[in-house]
Each structure stands twice: as structure tokens, then as C-alpha cells.
Amino acid sequence: PGGRIRPVPVRALRSPGPGGPTSAAPVVIWFRRDLRVADQPTFLAAGQGARALALFVLDPRLLRPSGDARKWFLFGCLRALDESLGGRLLVVEGDPAQAVPLVADAAGAGEVHVAADFGPYGSSRDREVEQALAARGATLVRTGSPYAVAPGRVRSGDGGRYRVFTPFRRAWADHGWRAPARTDAGFLDWIDPATVRARPAPVPAGPDVVADLPEPGEAAARDRWRDFLDHGLSGYADGRDRPDRPGTSRMSVYLKYGCVHPRTLLADLAGDGSEGARSFRGELAWREFYADVLDQRPDSARRNYDPAFDGMATDGGRDAEVLFAAWREGRTGFPVVDAGMRQLLAEGWMHNRVRMITASFLVKDLHLPWWWGARHFMRRLVDGDLASNQHGWQWVAGSGTDAAPYFRVFNPVLQGERFDPEGNYVRTYVPELAGVPGRAVHQPWRLPEGPPGGYPAPVVDHQHERAVALERYEAVKAAR
Numbered sequence: 001p002g003g004r005i006r007p008v009p010v011r012a013l014r015s016p017g018p019g020g021p022t023s024a025a026p027v028v029i030w031f032r033r034d035l036r037v038a039d040q041p042t043f044l045a046a047g048q049g050a051r052a053l054a055l056f057v058l059d060p061r062l063l064r065p066s067g068d069a070r071k072w073f074l075f076g077c078l079r080a081l082d083e084s085l086g087g088r089l090l091v092v093e094g095d096p097a098q099a100v101p102l103v104a105d106a107a108g109a110g111e112v113h114v115a116a117d118f119g120p121y122g123s124s125r126d127r128e129v130e131q132a133l134a135a136r137g138a139t140l141v142r143t144g145s146p147y148a149v150a151p152g153r154v155r156s157g158d159g160g161r162y163r164v165f166t167p168f169r170r171a172w173a174d175h176g177w178r179a180p181a182r183t184d185a186g187f188l189d190w191i192d193p194a195t196v197r198a199r200p201a202p203v204p205a206g207p208d209v210v211a212d213l214p215e216p217g218e219a220a221a222r223d224r225w226r227d228f229l230d231h232g233l234s235g236y237a238d239g240r241d242r243p244d245r246p247g248t249s250r251m252s253v254y255l256k257y258g259c260v261h262p263r264t265l266l267a268d269l270a271g272d273g274s275e276g277a278r279s280f281r282g283e284l285a286w287r288e289f290y291a292d293v294l295d296q297r298p299d300s301a302r303r304n305y306d307p308a309f310d311g312m313a314t315d316g317g318r319d320a321e322v323l324f325a326a327w328r329e330g331r332t333g334f335p336v337v338d339a340g341m342r343q344l345l346a347e348g349w350m351h352n353r354v355r356m357i358t359a360s361f362l363v364k365d366l367h368l369p370w371w372w373g374a375r376h377f378m379r380r381l382v383d384g385d386l387a388s389n390q391h392g393w394q395w396v397a398g399s400g401t402d403a404a405p406y407f408r409v410f411n412p413v414l415q416g417e418r419f420d421p422e423g424n425y426v427r428t429y430v431p432e433l434a435g436v437p438g439r440a441v442h443q444p445w446r447l448p449e450g451p452p453g454g455y456p457a458p459v460v461d462h463q464h465e466r467a468v469a470l471e472r473y474e475a476v477k478a479a480r
């Protein structure tokens with residue numbers, strides 16, 4: 001009336017996305033490494049209020065190489081997600097290229113929404129699913145990724161990609177990231193899977209895991225993060241290298257399955273210039289860097305990033321198998337190495353410093369190929385992540401980006417004495433040494449009565465193996 005124009009704030013104008021609330025067709029939200037409802041860009045892409053079927057596919061190709069601890073944790077995350085969706089998560093089992101189109105058909109959905117996967121397997125699987133959907137007239141819609149900045153987005157001035165961490169981190173921070181998406185379980189109208197003609201698989205109870213694992217799921221991730229912000233962050237910069245103290249966030253398992261998005265963590269730290277916050281952001285940047293590197297060089301998951309290392313001699317044969325078994329089982333006779341390997345078996349997690357020590361021991365003291373160790377870590381780590389793991393290993397082996405200088409061979413005794421100065425870490429995981437006081441625990445062969453309680457003598461002579469490793473590294477350098 002009166003011809004007056006009433007302004008509408010631009011922010012209130014939402015164009016309904018295809019498949020959104022104005023469209024009758026429901027959508028499928030296919031969860032993968034984003035097992036949460038908060039900060040979910042796929043929900044935004046579907047459009048608020050859209051009728052949505054929540055789907056998870058148990059993919060044998062991913063489950064087969066997973067150890068029991070990781071399966072247990074994953075299944076726990078699925079149960080937690082199902083609960084937050086009011087029991088409306090449809091879980092099916094099979095090859096996603098077949099299962100996803102079948103479910104989309106059964107739900108009458110024209111769109112399947114996912115967060116993009118940049119891993120070598122995930123991206124080729126998604127291309128197959130995309131083609132299979134297209135053949136039925138449906139679309140795979142990728143929105144967001146498990147990273148604050150998706151691989152490929154951080155570029156140098158001339159548009160190139162980074163091969164070295166420090167300039168990547170700077171450009172990554174300058175690039176910035178979106179604010180967390182404001183989503184929750186009520187953002188979409190979840191379809192009851194019982195009304196869909198699909199063959200559901202119950203979320204498996206999972207193996208009986210005796211390991212000491214963190215609580216799975218989004219709520220547990222949030223609680224852990226809050227606790228770290230309140231009690232861990234201020235001491236993080238100094239304490240993160242000490243395996244004998246609870247100095248790190250333990251967020252890796254939650255980041256692995258996307259129970260929390262890294263952008264949410266970064267938003268909580270925004271404007272915090274403290275040492276702890278800066279250091280923590282730097283560690284998250286490593287995760288993003290390695291994902292970017294793996295995206296640039298998918299072959300580096302299996303092969304040396306630096307091909308000069310293809311000519312490096314490694315040991316093989318029966319002795320190698322025996323030494324490899326001693327390493328896996330924590331029976332090398334080097335206490336900090338054994339404590340780390342036993343922590344991995346007991347908890348599906350290992351402290352970063354000890355990951356470096358145990359990896360260095362495998363490569364530089366036992367002269368075994370880094371990928372043997374990487375495969376064992378991937379199987380056992382609940383946070384096992386192809387990009388961080390393979391490149392963490394290649395960093396230690398010297399064959400990766402930003403590789404540790406080849407001449408740096410960790411001395412397991414000195415590393416133990418420096419980062420576990422009272423020996424508490426070793427005594428926690430190596431019960432045979434529980435009665436050895438203080439730092440003497442790092443050299444049990446020096447005790448007057450020898451190593452106690454059946455604890456083994458060192459399987460190799462570190463000084464000798466160090467010299468062998470250096471010789472082999474020199475040969476690689478000379479052949480360059």
C-alpha cells in the first residue's frame with residue numbers, strides 16, 4: 001500500500017538449491033569421512049528442510065585393511081551419528097558404485113550429496129559412482145572436503161603448487177577458510193530408511209576390542225576439544241613433544257572420521273595469537289599439506305616421492321622378517337621403540353615423537369622399506385590416514401617432501417632420555433621394565449643383572465647400523 005518498497009536483507013534471500021525444499025525430489029546425503037551433523041556443507045547444498053536420506057556404505061575395500069580398533073571406532077561413530085539423526089541412518093554394505101545408485105533409485109533421489117574425497121581410492125571410487133548415477137539420470141554433488149582448504153586450492157603467485165611445507169603454510173593461512181556451516185540434525189527432514197526399498201545392513205557391533213580407545217562420535221569429539229582448549233592448549237607448544245605427558249589434543253581420530261571439521265577447530269582458535277594456538281594451527285597445516293601433496297602425487301602413497309631413493313638398498317630375507325616381527329610386537333630391546341609399538345597395539349594410537357622414533361628405527365636401524373612400516377601403522381592406527389601416514393613415513397625415511405636430513409639418524413636411547421626423561425612412558429607400556437627406576441630404563445642392558453623379566457637384549461647395535469644407513473644414504477646422494 002502507498003507504493004512503498006520494503007527492503008529485504010540480502011542475507012535472508014536463499015535461492016533454493018536443486019533438490020531443495022521447493023523441489024519434491026528427496027536427496028541422499030552419503031556420509032563418508034564426515035560423521036557429524038554440525039558444520040556440514042553437504043546439508044547446506046541440499047537446502048534447508050530438504051527431504052534427505054542419510055546413507056553410509058560399508059565398503060569392503062576400505063574395511064578389509066582396517067584393524068579391529070579402527071573398525072570398532074568407526075562403527076561407534078556410525079551408531080552415534082544414527083542416534084543424532086533419530087535412528088534414520090541407512091547403512092548398506094557393498095561396492096559403492098552399485099550400492100549408491102540402488103539406494104538413490106529406491107529413495108527416488110536425483111542428487112547424492114557428498115564431501116569431496118581427494119585420496120587416490122576415494123576420488124576414483126567417486127568418479128565411478130558419479131558415472132553410475134549419471135547413467136540413471138542422477139547427480140553426485142560434491143561440497144566441501146575434510147580440509148579447511150581443499151587440496152589444489154592453495155597456489156603460489158604463478159599458480160603452481162607447493163612442494164615444501166613452510167611456504168605452503170603461509171599461503172594456506174593467507175588463503176583462509178570459510179566460517180563453519182551452521183547446521184544441525186534438524187537442518188534436513190530425514191527420511192525413515194524403513195520406507196525405502198533398500199537392503200539395510202545393521203551397524204555392526206564390531207569386534208570386541210580390548211584396546212583402550214577413545215569414545216567415538218561427534219559429541220565425544222566436542223568434549224575432547226573443549227577439554228583441550230581449557231587444559232591443554234596453553235601448554236601445547238612446550239608439551240607436544242613429550243610422550244610421557246598428555247600434552248597433545250588427541251583429535252586425530254576424530255579428524256580422521258570427520259566427527260569434527262578442522263574448520264571448526266580453526267574458528268575456535270581465530271584471533272588467538274598464543275604460542276599454543278599458533279603451534280596447533282601449524283600442526284593442522286601439516287595435515288592439509290600432506291593431503292595436498294598426495295593429491296599432486298597420488299603415486300607417493302606407494303612409492304618414494306623422491307625417485308632417487310628407488311635405488312636405495314634395503315634388507316630382505318628371513319632376518320628381515322624376524323626383525324620386522326620384533327619391531328611390530330615391541331621386542332627390539334630398545335625401550336622407547338618397544339613402548340611405542342606396544343602403545344600402538346594397546347591403544348590404536350602412538351605419540352607423534354614416538355611415531356618418528358619407531359619409524360626411524362625401522363628404516364635406519366633395521367634397513368627395512370618404509371612402506372612395510374607404513375602398512376603396519378595404517379592397519380593399527382585408529383587415526384590411520386593415508387596422506388599423513390605415508391608422508392610422515394617418507395619424511396622420516398628422507399624420501400619425501402621436506403624430508404628429515406638423511407644424516408639425522410635418531411638414537412633411540414638419547415631420544416628416550418630427552419623426551420621421556422624419567423622413563424614414565426616406557427614403564428607404562430613395557431611392564432617388564434616397571435621396576436627399573438628413572439632414566440636407567442632406557443638402557444636396561446646396562447643394569448648390573450641385565451635386562452629384567454625376560455626383556456630382550458637389543459636386536460641390533462645402533463652405532464653399527466647408523467654407519468650402514470649413512471653409507472647407503474651417501475650412495476643415493478652420489479647417484480643423484
Ligand code: FAD
Binds near residue numbers: 377
Ligand atoms: P596434536 O599434536 O594434538 O595435533 C593436532 C592435529 O594436527 C592432529 O590431530 C593431526 O590432525 C594434525 N597433525 C599433527 N601432527 C601432524 C603431522 N606430523 N602430520 C600431519 N598432521 C599432523 N597423523 C594422522 O592423523 N594419521 C596417521 O596415519 C599418521 N601417521 C603418522 C606416521 C608417522 C611415521 C608420523 C611421524 C606421523 C604420523 N601422523 C599421522 C602425524 C601425527 O603423529 C599425528 O597426527 C598425531 O600424533 C596425532 O595426535 P594428536 O591429535 O594428539 O596430535
